[in-house]
Structure formats: structure tokens, C-alpha cells
Amino acid sequence: MKYLGVELQKPKVGVFDFTSCEGCQLQLANKEGSLVDFLSLIEIVNFREISSDKSDDYDVALIEGSISRADEVERLKKIRENAKILVALGSCACFGGVNSLKNRFPIEEVVTEVYGDMPKETEPVRRVSDVVKVDLCIPGCPVSKAEVERIVVNLVTGAEVKFPKYPVCVECKQHVNTCLFDLGQLCLGPITQAGCGAVCPNGKYPCLGCRGAFADPNYEAFKNIVAEKGFSMEYLKERLSFYNGFSGAYKDEM
């Protein structure tokens, strides 16, 4: 009944939001069929979006959103001090997410564009792990509720938390979809970590990599396919940058 050396029975869970759309939090209230069972496994002590009750006594902190203001840094550090396990929930928390698109421009320009001559405080977007130690990352934009439930159950029962070691393509093929490359589109499925059930290609929309790179992506082969199919590197780069889930040498070298 231990995870990361911490004893967990009915863990107290706090949910905290930072710069985000709160869509990942919302997933926690979704999947009505199992909601009541799920809530009986854990004790939610802090979840402002749905509850007025507040407490600083929690074992697990679920962090949603990226970090883009000084007060968020302070708040996050306090939560880290209180929490035994800190989980980054969703692509914003894990990679900076779509908010990272802001970092393409100088910060003053961004502020003036939106607020004119009454500027508001903001900073370049950072991921949660840039600020505090993160014990576990659950990617997705939004996270898959089924995956969050599975992970929380694992935490409660002390089982190891595992993510698929294969790309979205595998799940896409299980659904017997026509590959979107064959329909003339660029899909990031071959290099993206599975676990979403290939929800975008199932809807005939190409994967944009919201779950980030899978364990062992073959970037070279992927780049070749993309070029063969006639897409420019610029086009590929735009898609790779969308959720910021492919950081590191590959993205920068292109």
C-alpha cells in the first residue's frame, strides 16, 4: 500500500488550478457512471471549482495549468511543501501546453496587444517542473478521465503507475481507422505517447501530440515520411510546437 514511500489508504486529494482552461479539472467531474465510486476512493479536500470546503491537509496535489505569474510561483511552492505527492495534470502542467505559444513573442508585445495602455502582470509560460519537483506527469489536453482514475486507483492500492510505451498509431490501428497520411494530412500519431485511445484520428482529425513524445520516437523516419508526403518542415514544426510536448534537441534543430 505504498507509493514513492508514502502510505496511502483513502488519500486526501487537493486540486489546484494555475494558468489554464480548467478542462482537466472538469474531467474529474466527468464520466458520471464511475464518478460516485471514484469519489468514494479518495477524499477531496480542496477543489475550488466544485466545492467551498478548503483545507491545507492533503496527501496528493493535482496541479492543473502552467505557470505565468509571480504569485503562481509562490502558491505552487506552498502546495509542494504541503503535498506528499505532486502530480502535474494535463499538457499545460506537464509541458506548458498551448499556453507556450505565448513564448513565441516578446512579453511586452503580448501585453500591449491585449491590454493596450493598462498593462497586466505576466511572465513567459513555464511548466510546473520548471518551478517545483513533480512526482508524476499525466499528460493530455484534456487528460483522459479513465487514465486519471486508473492512476489514482494505483496510487491508493500501491500498484506501480505505468504509461503505454507505444505511440498513438497503435491505438489508432486498433480502431481500424484509415491512416490520415493516406487522406493527405499530417498526423503526429507515430511519435506521440498513446493512452488517449487515439481520440483525434478516430474523429478523422490528425493527432497534434497533446500527450508529448512517446518513449522511443524515431524522429528521423518520421521526418522522412512527412517530407515524402509533401509537407514543409515549417508546417511540421508548427504542429510539434502546438502543445510543446516535443521539446529538446529535435524540435530546436529543425
Add this chain to the structure above:
Amino acid sequence: MKCDLNIDVHHLTRVEGHGNIHVKVKDGKLVDAKWAVVETPRFFEAMVRGLSHDLAPVLTARICGICSIGHALASLRAVERAMDVQIPKTAKKLRLLAKHGETLQSHILHVFFLVAPDFYNVGSVIPIVAQHPDVAGLAVRLKGLANDLCDLVAGRTTHPVSLAVGGLTKAPSKDDLAKMKIAIEERLPDMLATIDLFASLKMPAFVRETEFVSLKGVNEYPWIGGDLISTDGVVKPEDDYLAMTNEYVVDFSTSKFTKLSRDAFAAGALARFNNNHHFLHEKAREAAERLGLRAVNHNPFMNNVAQVVESYHVMLESIEMIQALLDSDLKDIRADYKPTAGKGVGAVEVPRGILYHCYETDDSGIIKKANCIIPTTQNNANIHYDLPELVNQEMARGKDENEIEKLCEMLVRTYDPCISCSVH
């Protein structure tokens, strides 16, 4: 009676995002009453600049986890109008069906999860689950239905996948649509029970005259596109949204304020009802009557009731729309198009009120400039000006600080503010 009040609600709960309420009364005189949004601003209008037009709806859906379908639709409409893309009729219907799913999902979430705890004097829906399982059952079943409808048509409830420029990437199968129609019909008794429940709740009796802005219905209750209307008699074409909103920045809030004929106006379910009630499904109109909702209603708390009425309306309309879709072939769902330079506005009635996206594209379809005006932004000033009036009225009624604080919180909640949306 001379009273002193010092209400300071830091990060109001059971709303989406971070907002504060400040009220100060000295010797029975109101000194300060403020609605201050302190949420971290997010700058989507800047982020979308330089992106390919087809990524704009994917990005701007992420303005909001609750009304992502609405944002995607407003964004698609803006892109399509900028490039003069005419989407097929079937696609229009399917998009509206996805929107109905979202409206139902969001309204049910709001009235049961966020508002109802106030009426049961508890902190959240969690004790309601234990103490009133029948009520919780209604919420869970109706919200589940709504999510299933969104999943079926848009591929996912939060952040749709199949809504794309030109129409949809994929239509649901007729089999699944037929099943969905039955599922909605089966939930109608739950909706009627919800109406009964709300008929038994007493909304606070607060009234402040205001202006209500929404889309203008022509033959039906309006959801996507068309002229804009206000209860003060203003009518503008969709493209003239700036004249309808007059957005401005205030120093105590990261979310902007707006105004039209007065200091403030309201958008949302009550505004839609006030402007378009005669287009509601007949049965939904009867429900409104039963719930004591008559146009033009100036009690903001009746927004919760209007949300219940709209929930019923969208269920009834969805059943009819699915039948029409079943009678058609579902083949023509996406128009071909070529990216062009242009400027387009998309106005969509999302759960919290009218939402505008406006983009300028270049001839390769790259977004050059973007503007988004969100319903909560439009409601901020109205909330702000409601507060002092509410406090004054309640003080005159002899209410104490705790009661007034609770009413202030309930007032903000009734607008169903979507704060992370409002600091897009």
C-alpha cells in the same frame, strides 16, 4: 439601523476561475462594492497570431474547458466568414447538435453542482450525493446524457475533435444517432423532475433593471450567427459586434468590462430568454411559465431558472433535429475551400451568453489579427453594478453580514461566470 460590513471573498468557490468580492459598509453607508477578477491573464489573442487558420479553432477551444465546443464554433465561423466558406446544411445541423450537448452539459453542471449547494446549505455537491441521492441522480444522468451527445457528434466533450473548417471531419453513424434520440427521450422525465425541483426552490427576490444582449432569433431560438439585439432596442449586424460590446480595461480586474446603452448589460440564458422567449419550444415555454419566468425579467437570480428552461428546450429540439438527420443522408458534411485573405466575425450563443471571435487572415490563411469577446467579460460590469444594489436592498431588509455575504456569492454564481474564459 447603522451597520458595518466588511465582506472580502477571496477566490470565490464553485465558479470557474479566480474572482474576489469586496464590499465595505460603514455606518450603514456603502463605501465600496467590487467584483474583481484576479485570474492570471492568458493572451490567446496574441497566441493565435501567426498560426495556420485551421489551428485557430483548436487553440481557442482551449480558452475554456466548459464551453470549448462553443469557442470552436465561434472560431470556425469567424474563419469561414473571413474566407467565405459556405458549410453544408447537414454540417450546420450537426454542429448545432454538438452545441446543444454542450449547453445541456454546462447548464446542468451549473444548476446542480455549483448553484444547488447554496439551496441545501452545503459546501458542495458531494454531501448532496449522500443526503439527496435522488437529486444527485438527476444531475448525474442528465450530465451524462449531455456528455454522450457531445462525444457522439464532436468526438469529445471537452475540446472537440471533429469540428473543422468547412464543416465536420466525421459524421456520427445513423445507428448511433437513433440510439441517442432514444436516450434523450428516456431522460425527458428527469428533465421534468428537474423542473419540479426548481419550481420548489425560491430564488432570492432581487431586481435591478438592466439591458440584456443576445443573438436575435428570426424563425427559431438563436444559437449560431445572425443579428445582435438588446432589450433596450439596439439591433446590430453580427459584424458590428464592437459597437455592441464597447470593451474597456479597468484597473482592479484582469478581465475587461463592457457596456452598451447603460453602464452595464447582461448576456446569458436570461438575456436569450428575454429577447427570444417566443421562439422556445412550446413545452419549454410552458415550463418557463410554471417556473415564474416571464420576459422581460430583471432578477439576475432567474438566470438559473432560464438555464433549466433552456436545458429542456435543447433536449426537445435535439430530438427533432436527430429525426431530421436520420431522414437525410449524412454524406455532405464538409465543404472544400481555399485559404484566402479576409476578415470575419463569428457570434455564437454559448452557455454563458453571446461569444464573439473575429479574425483577419492573409492569403495563405495565416491569422494576422484576432479578437475574442467572451460572455463573462460582458457580464462583469453587470455583476459589479448589481453588487452595491443588492447590498443596499438587503441591508434595508435588515439582513446580517453572513446572509448578505452568502447572497453576494450567490449573485456572482448565478451569472455562471467562466473566469478563465474571461481572461483569455
